[in-house]
Amino acid sequence: MSLALACSARQLLAPSCARFSALQARSMAMMKPMTPEEHSVSRTEFWEKNKNLGRPISPHLTIYKFQLTSILSITHRYRVSYGQNNSFLGTFPVWLNTVQELHFAAPLLLAAKFALAWPVTFHLFNGMRHLAWDMGHGFKIPDLYKTGYTVLGLSVLTALMLAAL
Template identity: 40%
Template sequence: MAKTTFAKTRLMAPVGIRILSTSQSSQKEVTVAPLIEQRKNRPLSPHLTIYQPQLTWYMSMFHRVTGGAVAVGFYAGAVGYAVAPMVGMGFDAAAITSVIATVPVGAKIAAKFIVAYPFTYHCLNGIRHLAWDTTRFMTIKGVYQTGYAVLGLSTVSAVALALI
């Protein structure tokens, strides 16, 4: 049982101090074991794998991934441009052109496509989302039509940019 005593100090009014008696041990260890066993028998929440995959899932996920990839690429280029002179590397147009001139044509086209596709996809899908903000194409048919249009146009535009 708890007992309260009061202590007086010269600077403060009386302060209550509780003195606790610990005559019995804590029951926490005893009550935790049944809870752990009960939790093992609880049903699990449904996972995404029980649902049928849909175009909208993949496009939403890919929109986020491409946005991150474009941002990381932009910042990596900016940091590289700023740091390269400090470490003695040439990061000017002449140095970049001389390095790219040694790369085979097929590798250049593939690299340009890999850089262009996330950018074009993210831009076109962003335009699709802006159209949704005006409540256009908000039917299931409209969502899928614009989704396939974004996929097709981003592929065609990335190929066109890669071939430049």
């Protein structure tokens, strides 16, 4: 039975496979062979051209403008990898007690409590945003920015309220 299914599947996919291989052959770039001398000249011209144009050698992140969506994604991933392990969440009351026992001045105590509360509130609200995405809502660019700013605002306000307790 499985042999019959495999054969029928091959016959159904054969026309599409042939079409794909023809497309692949048409889009393939042809490279001409180069001698070692031609290669060194080509490589030298490449670096001289980039130097004259003022291009950095390895741009990596320097060529990208950070956007709200990328910053929130990086922050969320960092929060998941750092804050979700048991060493932080399991000892959260211990951390809070340690901060209170340091007898900081009021502004410094508020800042320390905010530093403990903000990652948790950010993760909570950004998790809700991800749940909305899982349901298929909010994928248009204006919606992404609206929900991003909403997550930031709500997480900061909630963390400030928790830190003020």
